[in-house]
Each structure stands twice: as structure tokens, then as C-alpha cells.
Amino acid sequence: MKDSRVTCIGSGNMGQALLQGLIRSGRLRPARITATDHRADRLREIAAALGVRTARDNAEACRKADLVILAVKPQILDRVLAEIAPALQPGTLLISIAAGFSTALIERLLAGEGPARPRVVRAMPNIAATVRAAATAICPGHFARRADLALARRLFETCGTVTLVDESLMDAVTGLSGTGPMYVFIIIEALSDAGVKVGLGRQQATQLAIQTVVGAAQMVQQTGSHPIFLKDLVTSPGGTAINALYSMEKTGLRAVLMDAVEAATRRSRELGEPYE
Ligand SMILES: NC(=O)c1ccc[n+]([C@@H]2O[C@H](COP(=O)([O-])OP(=O)(O)OC[C@H]3O[C@@H](n4cnc5c(N)ncnc54)[C@H](OP(=O)(O)O)[C@@H]3O)[C@@H](O)[C@H]2O)c1
Known part of the structure; x- marks a missing residue:
């Protein structure tokens, strides 16, 4: 993970909490991280607090990323996926924390413009990631590899505990520990x-x-x-x-x-x- 280039789309509560955990754990240097948001004030805040790079252009920020964390609200995830799809490389791993969006749906929304076999991991952490005490569940998409899941596990372990679940249970996890x-x-x-x-x-x-x-x-x-x-x-x-x-x-x-x-x-x- 140390050498990965990570882009986090959406620098709100969860985006900031996850990046903070990652940096404090020492697993990734701030210079390897780009945080995006459409709000300039949020970006100034996160740059000052965490020392990460920031960008307003989601697609540009994804172009060279090894790992993209999707931390925007579910209501705009389709638009964000359409925006970044052409910029994703075949090897880019996508980790989505959006409630309700299955890996199959994300793969489908990327089809055509995005990589042919997008590597997607779905995760459901909770707001206690802010104090590195979240309970997170993860599950792989169709094209995610064992190493992708291992990386997702290491990422969320910087913010608390991690458990692997079948994707059919992800909404239940959202209802119990996510909320x-x-x-x-x-x-x-x-x-x-x-x-x-x-x-x-x-x-x-x-x-x-x-x-x-x-x-x-x-x-x-x-x-x-x-x-x-x-x-x-x-x-x-x-x-x-x-x-x-x-x-x-x-x-x-x-x-x-x-x-x-x-x-x-x-x-x-x-x-x-x-x-x-
Ligand atoms: N909060 C929780 O307890 C929790 C727990 C588990 C999972 N999640 C999931 O985490 C995701 C993020 O939730 P959150 O609570 O962190 O939301 P949030 O605080 O609203 O953060 C999302 C950020 O993305 C920004 N944004 C909006 N449109 C954008 C765009 N086109 N490109 C880049 N950034 C954009 C938002 O700006 P604006 O504020 O101006 O819209 C906001 O700063 C959601 O999908 C949610 O389901 C949340």
C-alpha cells in the first residue's frame, strides 16, 4: 500500500475520516493521496489538516490513481462514475463506501466508458472511523482480486475493525453498523x-x-x-x-x-x- 497513489472522491465526513486514519497509521504518506471535492473550502480544510494534495477535477485526479475511494453521497454516485469512467486505468481498484450501490451496479454504470473488467470492492464503514473505531464490512465485486480485498482490509483496518461479508448482506450491514x-x-x-x-x-x-x-x-x-x-x-x-x-x-x-x-x-x- 505504501507506494499506491490514492484518490478519494468526496472529502466530506467519511472521506476525511478514512484519509485521516490512513495517514495516522503511517501506511500511506499524504503526498501519495489526492482528495477531491466540489467545495473549495472543504479542500482547503483537508489540505491544511492532513497535508494531502487536492483537486476539483475528479477525472483528472483518477487518471494516475492505483486506488480510488468513492466517498460521495449515493444520490450523485452515478454522475461521478460517468465522469471518472474514461480516466480509470484497467488496473485501478475502486472502493465504494456508498450505501445501496451494489458492486454489480457500479460495474454496470462504468460499462462502455470505463475499464472492461473494473475491479470494485464495496465497503460499509461507519462514522466512528473519525476516531479510528469504525466497524467496517467489505465484499468483492466480480473482477476484484484476492489482493484487492486484502488491500481494502488493510485500508479500513487503519480506522477500526474489518469483516468480510457476502454482498447480499451489505444493506443489512448498512442498517446495523453503518447507521x-x-x-x-x-x-x-x-x-x-x-x-x-x-x-x-x-x-x-x-x-x-x-x-x-x-x-x-x-x-x-x-x-x-x-x-x-x-x-x-x-x-x-x-x-x-x-x-x-x-x-x-x-x-x-x-x-x-x-x-x-x-x-x-x-x-x-x-x-x-x-x-x-
Ligand atoms: N456518514 C456516515 O455515517 C456514513 C457511513 C457509512 C457510509 N457512508 C457513505 O459514505 C458516503 C459519503 O458520506 P458522507 O457522510 O461523508 O457525506 P458528505 O459529508 O456529504 O461528503 C460527501 C462530500 O462530497 C462532496 N461532493 C458533492 N458532489 C461532489 C462531486 N461531484 N465531486 C466531488 N465531491 C462532491 C460533498 O459536497 P456537498 O456537501 O456540497 O454536497 C461533500 O463534501 C455516502 O455514500 C454514504 O452512503 C456514510
């Missing part, structure tokens, strides 16, 4: 509100809520125990936890979360549908 940080942000905010409701100051309530979520997640991760085992551990007879649990079950917290993941999965599927 997932939002569920947890709301849970933290709700816990903070709850703390205030029972008499704590806002700042303390938020701090306690954050550390509770971090600590509980670390406990599940580090002990390897099933969450239900850990739940049983803290629910003593007639205690506070079992009373809280009863209230949560009455209000259907599990169903609320399951509905949310299902809705996001459905929306991910819909994003690629206009082109099917």
Missing part, C-alpha cells in the same frame, strides 16, 4: 436526559452516560460473554436493574431498535433501486 452510531448517540442523549430528570446536572449526566455506554461495550468485547449473561449478572432479585428492565420491556425498546435497523436496511436497498 449504528446514530442509534448510540440517541441512546447516550436519552440517558443524559434521564439523568437530568432524576436530578443530575447536565454535564455530569452526559459524562456518566458516555462512560456507561463505553464501559458496557468494552465489557462485552473484552469478556467475550453473551450480553444476556452480563445482564443476568447485574439484575439482582428485587433490585434496580430488574425494575428498569421491566420498564424497558413494557415500552418495547428491543422492537424500537429492531424497527430502526430494518428501516435503515430498507432505505439502503432503495438507494440503488432507481438504477436496477
